[in-house]
Amino acid sequence: MLDSSQYSSRRQEQKDKMNDVKLAVLGGEGTGKSALTVRFLTKRFIGEYASNFESIYSKHLYLEGKQLNLEIYDPCSQPQKAKFSLTSELHWADGFVIVYDISDRSSFAFAKALIYRIREPQTSHCKRAVGSAVLLVGNKRDLCHVREVGWEEGQKLALDNQCQFCELSAADQSLEVQMMFTRIIKDILTNFKLKEKRRPSGSKSMAKLINNVFGKRRKSV
Numbered sequence: 313m314l315d316s317s318q319y320s321s322r323r324q325e326q327k328d329k330m331n332d333v334k335l336a337v338l339g340g341e342g343t344g345k346s347a348l349t350v351r352f353l354t355k356r357f358i359g360e361y362a363s364n365f366e367s368i369y370s371k372h373l374y375l376e377g378k379q380l381n382l383e384i385y386d387p388c389s390q391p392q393k394a395k396f397s398l399t400s401e402l403h404w405a406d407g408f409v410i411v412y413d414i415s416d417r418s419s420f421a422f423a424k425a426l427i428y429r430i431r432e433p434q435t436s437h438c439k440r441a442v443g444s445a446v447l448l449v450g451n452k453r454d455l456c457h458v459r460e461v462g463w464e465e466g467q468k469l470a471l472d473n474q475c476q477f478c479e480l481s482a483a484d485q486s487l488e489v490q491m492m493f494t495r496i497i498k499d500i501l502t503n504f505k506l507k508e509k510r511r512p513s514g515s516k517s518m519a520k521l522i523n524n525v526f527g528k529r530r531k532s533v
């Protein structure tokens with residue numbers, strides 16, 4: 313049995329873990345995954361990004377009264393990699409930003425396949441106990457004169473698959489990009505709370521245990 317100091321340090325560990333937020337930014341090649349991530353982290357839009365290596369960015373931020381350790385995974389495009397295996401991402405991430413380019417229909421098809429993969433009936437060992445938070449983003453809204461994917465199509469795909477949705481431009485809309493990331497992080501925090509509620513809390517389990525042991529003894533005296 314844990315003594316009280318072990319017990320409280322275990323609880324503290326659980327709480328600290330709760331403040332780790334892992335987000336994967338996925339989508340087709342050249343849709344603007346790095347542009348969005350870098351825009352969020354630095355508020356800058358940088359025209360070209362090296363796309364031959366994957367990155368995990370870290371950021372500390374304060375949201376809803378909590379200090380969060382945010383990690384953002386930005387993969388490199390690997391056409392040779394099995395496109396929708398996603399196994400490691402599903403294990404790693406608490407939430408997903410799925411990006412397509414509104415001026416490129418094939419990127420929308422790719423986003424759709426990614427969402428279907430994420431929403432497949434979950435395997436018991438995956439992180440997604442209550443369904444992970446997913447936000448579908450139609451990027452490059454500044455290119456709406458050459459739009460190939462309608463706003464309604466994005467909205468419908470998101471609605472049909474319990475995702476959030478927005479259209480924006482990493483190039484032109486810094487504030488919208490900040491809001492988009494904040495929205496998905498808030499959804500992840502809500503999921504954490506739901507998971508915490510569903511799991512019998514440490515203190516309740518401990519109380520139950522004590523009750524079982526001492527309650528029964530008392531009866532037999």
Ligand SMILES: Nc1nc2c(ncn2[C@@H]2O[C@H](COP(=O)(O)OP(=O)(O)OP(=O)(O)O)[C@@H](O)[C@H]2O)c(=O)[nH]1
Pocket residue numbers: 339340341342343344345346347348358359360361362363387388389451452453454455480481482483484
């Ligand atoms: N017009 C416009 N171009 C954008 C926007 N966001 C990104 N781009 C451009 O799209 C191209 C690809 O952007 P990246 O951020 O490298 O896209 P990515 O999805 O990370 O690319 P890969 O890692 O190669 O798959 C670059 O030339 C960007 O400058 C946007 O909102 N509007």
